[in-house]
Amino acid sequence: MKELRDLIEISPSTGQVSSIAFRADNCKSMIILGHGAGADMNHWFMSGLAQALEHRQIATIRYNFPYMENKRDVLMCLLLLMLRFSLLSNTVRKTSQN
Numbered sequence: 001m002k003e004l005r006d007l008i009e010i011s012p013s014t015g016q017v018s019s020i021a022f023r024a025d026n027c028k029s030m031i032i033l034g035h036g037a038g039a040d041m042n043h044w045f046m047s048g049l050a051q052a053l054e055h056r057q058i059a060t061i062r063y064n065f066p067y068m069e070n071k072r073d074v075l076m077c078l079l080l081l082m083l084r085f086s087l088l089s090n091t092v093r094k095t096s097q098n
Contacts, residue, residue: 005020009091020061022054040068
């Protein structure tokens with residue numbers, strides 16, 4: 001397993017968020033885990049889920065929602081979160097093809 005901590009740009013207007021990627025050896029798929037409903041991507045549940053998926057050869061990328069990254073208590077509307085998730089998944093897809 002290879003762990004990579006990085007910043008991912010969601011969009012020019014939103015900026016960057018922290019991420020942790022686990023690239024399992026011989027991975028057969030990848031799952032994106034966004035987090036920010038009261039705790040960040042380092043929460044024990046998210047870490048444990050990423051490790052369990054790695055054992056099943058599933059790579060993961062965890063990231064904080066922008067409002068969590070910026071320490072804001074305001075929840076983003078669902079539509080905005082879905083848009084940002086879509087932008088992030090496009091970025092991950094392009095990165096994994098390289």
